[in-house]
Each structure stands twice: as structure tokens, then as C-alpha cells.
Amino acid sequence: MKIGLSSRALVSACVLCAAGLLALAPAAAVAHEGLDPDPPGGPRAAAIPRPALLYRSGTQVHPLSGAPRLPHVSALSWLVADADSGEVLAAYDAHRRLPPASTLKTLFALTLLPTLPVGVPHTVRPEELAGIGPGSSLVGVAEGRTYRIADLWRGVFLSSGNDAVHVLAALNGGWRTTAARMQAKARSLGALDTRVVSPDGYDTPGQVSSAYDLAVFGRAGLRNAEFARYCGTAVASFPGGGGWAYPIRNTNRLLTGADGVDPYPGLIGIKNGYTSKAGNTLVAAARRGGRTLVVTVLNPR
Template sequence: MTIGFRSRAVVPTCVLCVAGLLALAPAGTAAHPGTDPDAPGPRPATPQPALLYRLGTQVRPHPRTPGLPPVSALSWVVADARTGEVLAAHDAHRKLPPASTLKTLFALTVLPVLPGGVRHTVDAEELSDLGPGSSLVGVAEGRTYRVTDLWNGVFLNSGNDAVHVLARLSGGWRATAQRMQAKARALGARDTHVLSPDGYDTPGQVSSAYDLAVFGRAGLHHRDFARYCATAVAEFPGGGGWSYDIHNTNRLLTGADGVEPYPGLIGIKNGYTSNAGHTLVAAARRSGRTLVVTVMNPQEGGRHTVYEEARSLLDWGFDAAGRVDPVGSLDALRARPRPAPEAVPVVATATPDTRSAWAAKGGIAGAAVLGAGVVTLVLGLVGIRLRRR
């Protein structure tokens, strides 16, 4: 009787034995600690937004911090542009009509998709839906403008006519409003509801001092936005090859109409409608520190009160630097992308305890496979010898 396997089956069986051992070897040898370089680290702690949702004035001063100035605006915010920390606020999330300060969100949305050197000849349809009493820079049908000319018209003269043309170039009025809404949500500006991209009074269109501060701060990080909002005077094309000067209507920047210009002012945007009253987003830099201030609808004084109240809040913010604890953050509501789950080998993520368990299991399995291979080899040799007999 012949017992065993044919001799040529021995080699493949042994090859399988060795392959099995090699496959199991890393499980037994990977005992050193490792770190996943792409694993998300701990998020930095940020102030919670709850305090800013409270009614009234919110501030957390240290001892001997200067007191807040009297401000009559319905809503206001003082924030650090670099860190996003809100130093003080009053009814920060109160929903109010923003007037032309909403053009900051329009610029954040449309500037990246329209190169400044593009030339466009305006047609009548682009100017047909301007609201009565709209602020205008003088865009005319049949006249050709560079996109950069139109942006000067938006930032300096608050021209609704320029906004209408730029909105048409970037996909249309309604599509632009929808994209502005999406941009606001992505920035964490949840109080803003966009219906008219130029900020024209429209029932249901609102923003807040908090949201406008978010837009102003984001604009400072955009090179073209920062350049336009800081421009005091620019030339705007007229007919027949001539041009005329347009002046920024932000008096805190230009010092026009008897308003003293604020030292270190960067911009950003002012606005007015009969429903919104006077609104302003302003930013200034002093001693390496940049502040953003929003003032919405002062209830006392005249048409220049919005600038004077912004001035007093900027002065307070610079004087209180390092002497107040933040009451919130302009980043608190910003959308954060969730890290995608990663397929990581079991060995790379094993803890020290599980590594030792895998090492033991790997050794047992390897010994079992090796023993099976030896038995197979012996049986094969025995079969050969029996056949030879």
C-alpha cells in the first residue's frame, strides 16, 4: 500500500507555508508605537456664541479697563480682525436691514469669478430693474467698462447700477443672491437673508452687526477687496473717452463733509436707506493690531453719527486691547469640513495592548502553518520511499 502525496506537491505546499509566515510576520513584529500624521488634532477652544445672542451690551473687562463709550446704534460689534475675537457687542445678532453694507457680501461672492481686466458693454436690460432712489455711479447703456471700473463704482459710490451689471456678468440677479446666501452660511453668518444683492430695501432682507463684521473681516483677507475698500478717489469712464473722479462716500476714510478722518482707517463700507438708517462696517490698524467695527442705525444725532460712534468704538477697542476677555468669536458659527474617514491598516493603528495580542496570535498561527508544512514534507518523502520499495 502506498501512503503519501506525489513528490512534486511538496514544493508548492512549502511555498505556501513560507508565504503564510511572511504575511503574518508584520503582525508579530510591529510592536513600536506610531502616529497617524493625517489624524485631525484637537480643535482650539473658541468662545461659545451664546453670550452674543443675549440682549443688551456684552463685555468682559479686566480691572481698570476703560468703560465703553455711549452708543445709540441699535446694534454694534467690536472685533479683532486677526483672531476673530469679539471684544464687545450690543445685540450682535439682532436682524436689521443692512442697506449697502450688504455689498461687502456681494463683493466676497462675485470678486473671485470676474477678472478685473475684462471689458463689457452695458445693455439696457442690465439697468432696467434699478430701484427708485438707488445710489448710482453713472453706468450708461452702450458704454464699455472694465470690471475694475465697475468695482470702483460699487465700493466708492455704492453704485447699484454697477452691482446690477456685475451680477448679470456673474450669472444673473437671482443666481447671485442665492450664491451670496450660500457664501454667508459658509462664513457662519446665519442672520443674513439676501433678496437684493445691492442692499436695496426689500421686505425680508436682513443681516446683523455680527454678520457684517464677519463679511468685513473676510474681505480684508482678499487682496482686491482690501484695495477697493481703501480707495478714496478713482476715475470713472464717461462718454467720448473722458472720465470723471468718484469719491468714496465713507467719510471716516475721506474726511468729507466735516467728518474728521480716522487715523489708520482701512475702509470698509457704509450704507443708508430710509428703512435701514445709517450703517457702517469700518476697519482700522494701529500698532500692529487691526479692529473691525459694525454700527447699525444710530438712534440719536444726525447723518454723521454713524461715523462718530464707530470712531468711539474703535478708540475703545484699541485702548482696551489685552484688557478684556472675548465675549464671542467671528469664527464660532463658521462651517468646518468634517475629516473624511481613512482606511488605515490594522497594524498601523493597533494600540500597545492589541499589538501584543496580534504578536501572540501571529506566532501561534505561524507555528501552525510551519508544522503543517513539515508534516506535509515528511509524508511526501515517506511516500517516495514506499513507492521505491
């Protein structure tokens, strides 16, 4: 829930997009399989049978003749898909159920963004900040201070603030209600590997997702204008006390270029995360030459 992948792992994720898989034409994708489709007007539940190849272990890819060899990636699971068509170009243990860390905030945003008007002000109550897990990443939400809903969303997307998640969940009916709604949203998108227990992605027994499901969430998010705007924001201001504000920076170093990582050309963003159980996790998208790819990387070793 803090900084994303290590520099080496980030480079590996970049290589997946740039060097290995852009050479694969759609016809070379994984056995006609793809992420569950989104019809005009929004996502819908999957009406297709389970994709057999993507449930197999190991790397699944059908490269065209002359395509570069796939680079070595140490992650326990990863997936690369075309963001427009949803077609999976290559994957490794795509449906392996693993702790998602803060990448689960993609599902949180998909579930709550349509229900909470961004311009509405809200004064934080003490009980809304109760129960935040030890060691959580925080944006600095303070009780008694008034924020717009848009401020809280920037805290979620940029700082991965679990304090902002707790306040937004309270406005949505509470922690358990929000988890239940997220679970229902995942099912409606055809994401069957995900089990939501803690809406902020904090390590909790039984909470899992998969590279496949997280790519579904990322792809659906890019079709939501508010989601796309927040996840692609590198730097913003967050309200402090007494009318002043302080800068917050996106924890995705491929977006910001922080800590010696070169910004990745064409990067759109989405969400990264870290917990001790999940390791580093990343859902990212990049656009080049009119094509957008979504990449999920879970727990690089």
C-alpha cells in the same frame, strides 16, 4: 446707500475703536467667543456651536480692571472684534437681525470678486440696468458704454453704485442667481443671520443681516487683496463718454474727510450705507500699533 453715518454717530464709532475698547486685552473679550475662523487658504463654514453670550440682548463685554467705561452708542446693534484673531471684544445685540443697506455689498463682493476677471471689458446692455430701485445711489453706468470689470467694482465700493451692482450681477448669471450665491456664501462663512433678497442692499421685505454677520464679511474681505484695495480707495476716476473720465469719491467720510469729518487715522475702510428702513450702517476697520479692529454699527438713533 449714500453718505454714511452722521457726524455724531461717526464720532461714536471712532470712540469705540480708540477710547473704549483698545484697552481691552484679548483675554478680556466676550467669553472666548469670536467671529468664525478663516483657515489658511480661505474662509470655511463654522464648526463651532452658537456663541451663547452674543445671542443675548444688551451689551456683552468683560473689561479688564481699570479699562475705561464704554461710551454711549445709540445704535440698535454694534460689535467690535479683532480682525486678525476674530475675537469679539464687545458687542451690543450682535445677532439682532436688521436691514443692512449697502453694507450687504461686502457679501456681494466676497461672492463675485473671485469669478469676474477685473481686466475684462464689458459693454453694458439696457436690460442689465433694468429694475434699479427708486432713489438708489448710482455711479453713472450708461448703456452702450464699455467698462472694465475693475471700473465697475470701483463704482460699487466708492459710490455704492447700484447700477454697477446690477451689471456685475447680470454677468454672474442674473439677480436671483447672484442672491442665491450670496446666501450660500454667507452660510459658508458661518453668517447665519443674513437673508439676501436684493444683492445691492436695497430695502426689500425679508432682507436682513446682523452686526455679527457683517463683521464676518468685513473680516473676510480684508483677507482678499482686491477687496482690501477697493474698500480702502478714497478717490478714483470713472469712465465717462468719449474717452473722458470723472472723479468719484468714497462715501465713507472717515476715509475721505468730507463734510467736515476728520479722517480717522489708520482707517482701512470697508463699507457704509443708508436706506430709509436701515438708517445709517457702517462696517469699518482701522489699524494702529500693529493691531486691526473691525467695527459694525447699525442704525444709530
